[in-house]
Amino acid sequence: MFSDELFLFELRNEPDVRSASWNAKPVKWEDHVKWLRASLVNVNCSFFILRSDEGCPVGQVRYDVSCKSAEVGISVSSRNSGNGYATRGLQETAILFFQNYPRVQTIFAHIKHDNIASLKIFAKAGYSPPVRVNYEGHDCLEMILNRPQ
Template sequence: MQFRAVTYEDARFLFELRNQPSVRDYSFHSDLIQWEDHKGWLEKALENNNLRIFIILNDCNELVGMFRLEQKEPSLVIISIAIDELQRGKGFGFMAIKESIVICKQLFGAVTLRAYIKSENVISFKAFHKAGFQKNELFMDYHC
């Protein structure tokens, strides 16, 4: 498995991933995204120094998902992750969570890495817990 920074050429993959029904089901913003809105968001995201987005690739160099790290406060970074519906159950999510911890430390230093997870998303909860995140009332934290 590999990771690389997102580019504008990834726009279509990110758009389709974000609009998959199961990704929307577990998102706190579950509305369908329109293509023009998505392109505008990605352009701004690529210019935002507090936001880093990474593509997850399998061993065949196929795009299987993404994760993003967004610094909300000097000591708080939010992680979001999405894995393609056809690629789930292969460990990509867990490995991406572990890699996000390493990247977060490199980019932001000693911070709290926080994941907001819907209560019904049991698989994500288990993956973040296995990676060392601790559950609070509404989120899970990892202290880098």
């Protein structure tokens, strides 16, 4: 087991994280391990662990690349929420992500209508105002961040 595997498992199963996902069912440990190990070796997946100043894991940001765009997902553990980790995490990882993936021009975020905290963090991190879309069968809000010129 690598050091953040358990943290990421517990984070994925936090109630707020499950309810923000398209599939709200709890994640099983075996499925988590399989998914995480596959994600870490997938060149089209860019995974960041967000850490406190003391080096403790507080959240994660993930970019799934598809051609010239990427889909972003983020979560911060409830005991660390409200401290700006998500806003800073989105800003800092976007810079690194655009550097590491020169072909990607746009990052997309798809957010449930009632996820106010999420709408706030993407807006504060410089994403466009939300637009209503149908994303993979889900009525949701889309916010985008274009590669800086």
